[in-house]
Amino acid sequence: MNILDCHDLTKIYPGQTTALDHINLSCADGKIIGLLGPNGSGKTTLVKLIQGLLTPTEGEVLIDGKKPGPETKAMVSYLPDLMSFDESMKIRDLFWLYQDFYADFDKSRAEDMIQKLQLDPSEKIKLLSKGNKEKVQLILCMARNARLYLLDEPIGGVDPATRDFILHTILSNYQRDKASILISTHLIADVENILDEAIIIQKGHIQLHESVETIREQYGCSVNEYFKEAFKCY
Numbered sequence: 001m002n003i004l005d006c007h008d009l010t011k012i013y014p015g016q017t018t019a020l021d022h023i024n025l026s027c028a029d030g031k032i033i034g035l036l037g038p039n040g041s042g043k044t045t046l047v048k049l050i051q052g053l054l055t056p057t058e059g060e061v062l063i064d065g066k067k068p069g070p071e072t073k074a075m076v077s078y079l080p081d082l083m084s085f086d087e088s089m090k091i092r093d094l095f096w097l098y099q100d101f102y103a104d105f106d107k108s109r110a111e112d113m114i115q116k117l118q119l120d121p122s123e124k125i126k127l128l129s130k131g132n133k134e135k136v137q138l139i140l141c142m143a144r145n146a147r148l149y150l151l152d153e154p155i156g157g158v159d160p161a162t163r164d165f166i167l168h169t170i171l172s173n174y175q176r177d178k179a180s181i182l183i184s185t186h187l188i189a190d191v192e193n194i195l196d197e198a199i200i201i202q203k204g205h206i207q208l209h210e211s212v213e214t215i216r217e218q219y220g221c222s223v224n225e226y227f228k229e230a231f232k233c234y
C-alpha cells in the first residue's frame with residue numbers, strides 16, 4: 001500500500017488560478033521525500049489537500065488508501081508554513097494541548113527535544129524568536145508517532161547550525177519502518193542528504209519524481225544543482 005496517491009488531482013482557486021493541474025503521484029511508504037519547486041508552483045496547495053484543509057476541484061488524494069478526514073488526521077502529523085497557535089500560551093501548555101488532541105503524541109519525547117534545543121518550557125510563545133517558534137512547532141510535530149509527517153518549510157526561518165540540528169531531530173525521531181516524511185522546502189542543499197526521493201512541481205504539474213540516487217546518476221549532479229539549472233532565472 002502506498003502512503004500517498006494522487007489521481008488527477010486538480011485545484012483551481014476562486015479567481016481561476018490553477019494551482020495543481022491533474023497531477024498523478026504515488027509515494028511508497030517508508031521514505032523521506034522532498035517536495036520541491038519554484039515559488040507558486042503548488043507545493044503548499046498539495047500539502048493542504050493532503051491535510052484536508054482544501055478540497056480538490058477534481059480528482060482525489062488518498063493517504064494510506066483513505067480520503068482526508070478524521071482517520072487520516074489521526075495518522076498525519078502536519079507542520080504548517082505559518083504558526084497557528086495562541087501566542088499567549090506557554091510551550092508547556094502546547095504539550096498538554098497536543099496530548100489532549102493526539103493519541104500518538106509522546107510528551108516525554110517533546111520535553112526531551114525542548115531541553116536539547118535549550119528552550120525553556122515556561123516561555124510564552126509570543127516571546128520566542130521566529131526561529132525558536134519554528135523549533136517548537138517542529139518538536140510538536142515530530143513528537144507524534146505518525147504514519148506520515150507532512151512538513152511545509154520546516155527550516156525556513158532558522159540559522160544554518162540550527163537547520164542541521166533540526167534535520168538531525170527529524171531523522172532521529174523518525175522510524176523508517178513505521179512512517180514516511182514529505183518535506184516541502186526551498187533549501188534543497190540543506191535537506192538533500194536526508195532525502196530518498198524528490199518530487200519537483202512546476203506550474204501545477206509534476207515535472208519529476210525520482211529517487212535522489214537516480215537523479216544524481218542520470219544527470220551527474222546534485223538535486224540542488226539540477227534544480228538550479230532547470231529553473232534558472234535570466
Ligand SMILES: Nc1ncnc2c1ncn2[C@@H]1O[C@H](COP(=O)(O)OP(=O)(O)OP(=O)(O)O)[C@@H](O)[C@H]1O
Nearest residue numbers: 013014017019037038039040041042043044045046
Ligand atoms: N488562497 C488562494 N487563492 C488564490 N490563489 C492562491 C491561493 N493560494 C495559493 N494560490 C495560488 O496558487 C498557486 C500555487 O500556490 P502555492 O502556495 O501552492 O505555491 P508554493 O509552491 O507553495 O509557493 P511558495 O514556494 O512561494 O510557498 C500560486 O499561483 C498562488 O498564487
